Amino acid sequence: MTDTQLPESDADSASEAVHEDRLWHDNGWTARVIKNEDDDGWAVEMIKDGEAEPALVGPWTMGRDKKNPKPLDVSAFNTLVKTASEVLRRHEQQLHAQLHKRLVVESGDVSVEVTLDIIPDEHDPYALLTAFDPFGEQLAQVKVAPSFKLTRASAASWVDNDFRRPG
Known part of the structure; x- marks a missing residue:
């Protein structure tokens, strides 16, 4: 060994x-x-x-x-566990931030929250573009390429085009 x-x-x-x-x-x-x-x-x-x-x-x-x-020893082990757990937590936060984006755009006099959730499937990766009204009710959802860039401009364009699938 x-x-x-x-x-x-x-x-x-x-x-x-x-x-x-x-x-x-x-x-x-x-x-x-x-x-x-x-x-x-x-x-x-x-x-x-x-x-x-x-x-x-x-x-x-x-x-x-x-x-x-x-x-x-027990003290060193506990310190190592705490440090390693923090490393994993930061890694999970970073991965979540890469896979889940959120922003708010104005459409007329209404705020619309737009989210992009990337699904990193090994065989068929994709993303879901979703719009919510100010009360959290889903207005629309479309499947887009995982490479879709969610920006204020792309979100506003999607909302202004009556949530038609971009691209």
């Missing part, structure tokens, strides 16, 4: 807590101290249960002998 592999029993029973010097698994997270490939130091990777890739990889402190890594 290398520093980057979980023992079979740990991979099979992810709910069991493990508290070792270089491997901690608890509360849905695994912290693993690994050899830093870029230098002679050490790194730690944080993997959320069920994920293939680490949420966080960062440098890890050398121990007192300046050769081996400092052992993991």
Whole structure:
């Protein structure tokens, strides 16, 4: 077993807590101290249960002998979980912002909220362009290309053209 592999029993029973010097698994997270490939130091990777890739990889402190890594402990593990969770939260916020756009345009004397929701389907990606009145009632919805650019001008044009499919 290398520093980057979980023992079979740990991979099979992810709910069991493990508290070792270089491997901690608890509360849905695994912290693993690994050899830093870029230098002679050490790194730690944080993997959320069920994920293939680490949420966080960062440098890890050398121990007192300046050769081996400092052992993991509960305080370090909790800090790593908090940091990795924040990284995932920011990533989810960024992805949401890329896939969901919203703006308000004026049509006559009425404000119309226009949203663009991109559906990143692997085989057939598309987007839904939707209009809502000031009370949140849906006025119209059309399917558009996922590359559709929602701007004030494109939204106003869609509203002014009686919600006919753009392009």
